[in-house]
Every structure is written in structure tokens, then in C-alpha cells.
Amino acid sequence: xxxxxxxxxxxDPTRRKILHILNDGEKSAGQIAEQFSISAPSMSHHxxxxxxxxxxxxxxxxxxxxxxxxxxxxxxxxxxxxxxxGAHISExxxxx
Amino acid sequence: xxxxxxxxxxxDPTRRKILHILNDGEKSAGQIAEQFSISAPSMSHHxxxxxxxxxxxxxxxxxxxxxxxxxxxxxxxxxxxxxxxGAHISExxxxx
DNA sequence: CATATAATTAGATAATTAGCTAAATACCGT
DNA sequence: ACGGTATTTAGCTAATTATCTAATTATATG
Numbered sequence: 001x002x003x004x005x006x007x008x009x010x011x012d013p014t015r016r017k018i019l020h021i022l023n024d025g026e027k028s029a030g031q032i033a034e035q036f037s038i039s040a041p042s043m044s045h046h047x048x049x050x051x052x053x054x055x056x057x058x059x060x061x062x063x064x065x066x067x068x069x070x071x072x073x074x075x076x077x078x079x080x081x082x083x084x085x086g087a088h089i090s091e092x093x094x095x096x
Numbered sequence: 097x098x099x100x101x102x103x104x105x106x107x108d109p110t111r112r113k114i115l116h117i118l119n120d121g122e123k124s125a126g127q128i129a130e131q132f133s134i135s136a137p138s139m140s141h142h143x144x145x146x147x148x149x150x151x152x153x154x155x156x157x158x159x160x161x162x163x164x165x166x167x168x169x170x171x172x173x174x175x176x177x178x179x180x181x182g183a184h185i186s187e188x189x190x191x192x
Numbered sequence: 193c194a195t196a197t198a199a200t201t202a203g204a205t206a207a208t209t210a211g212c213t214a215a216a217t218a219c220c221g222t
Numbered sequence: 223a224c225g226g227t228a229t230t231t232a233g234c235t236a237a238t239t240a241t242c243t244a245a246t247t248a249t250a251t252g
Contacts, residue, residue, distance in 0.1 A: 011107035
């Protein structure tokens, strides 16, 4: 569960904003990049880090590459955070 | 809610281990440092970053400085993560 | 008050990283 | 096959950061 890559990926505000944008569905690299004043290669760099951290996945459709949140990994992240907290979640609580 | 400082603080594995150690109650700087092969000043640096991120707080007792988790900020962290996920938590769910 | 202990602050250095431009790759339409 | 668009890869640089040693601050005790 690459915890280190995950937290390092989340440490950058640009990358957190990318994740936020992906909240309402997948978007192409270009559509995402539009919302930043950062060069395309720099954006690509961020996509790559998010991908390595398994926070997003990529799918090519024609000329575009579409990115989407990997929501299952966010569940893992919540688990890690709760573990840092030492929260002991009962089975009942986990499933509801 | 210093989100950026919080994630940056969590990006380092040494700091995450410190938080883990603090799970079972407050400990002095020295007691924590024992469990690492890192110089005391470096440890102090990490404590400072965790403190600025509001993830821990410090209390002096004689010669020792005792650190403890600031658990309320972890709750905020979970909220931020869930928000990145786009989870829409109802008021009822929040309060239980 | 002098010394010892706990921890910090100051200052330096090596490694990491976010950003850039230029070049390459992949796909589309004519 | 060629020209155009979308995106990535390569290579560089400036800024950040984790670590160190040396010096400082704060407290306790004989």
C-alpha cells in the first residue's frame, strides 16, 4: 500500500487541487491543465506522481489521456490516517 | 485549518513514525529520539514541523519537553481527505 | 554558583523536487 | 504520408528540506 508515495503525492497543493478537480468525474490532461497557470510538462509531472501513488489512473481515448480518481486508495488513506490516530474501529463501524 | 502544513508534515516517514509512537500517550523528546538513529537536533526539527502543523503539542515539565498527539486535528485531516474524495457526509453521519 | 542534563537554535551541506524549455511520441484528419 | 494537436520524456535550474556539528538556552542539583 505505498504509504510513503501516497503522502508525498498529497504534500503538494497543485496535486491536491488536481484531485479536487477530478471529484466530479474524469477529465483529460488538457482539461485539467486549463485550470492552472503551469506548463503542460509540469502538469504531466504531477499526473505521473499521482499515478505512481496510485491516487489516479489514466486511460487513453484517441489523442487525449483521461485521468480519474482511484477512490479505493482514498479509503486506504483514511485507514492509514485513522491508524496514526490509533482509532480502533469496530467491524460494525467499518461496514456502515 | 493549515492543510498544506499538515500534509507536508505527514510527507516524511520519520514524522509519521513519531506520530505512531505518540499513539500510546505523551513522551519526552528524548524518549522519542531513542527510537531513531538520527541526531537530537534533527529530531527537534521534526518536532517543530509537527507542532507548526498542529499535529502535536508540547508541554515542558522540568528539563523535559513532552509531546502528545493533537487528536482533534486528525479528525480535520480525515475530513479533508474525505473532501478530496468528494464524499458527501450527511449531518447525521458526521455527528455519530 | 558551577556543573550536568535535556532540548533547542544557528549555520552549513547534500539530496530532493517543482518548475521551465526543447525535443520526442502518439494519434487524428486530409 | 504530412501537418496538426495532445501529451509525455529529457535535461536543466532554483528552491526546499533532511541531516549534520557546534553553540545556546533552560532546568536541576550538589
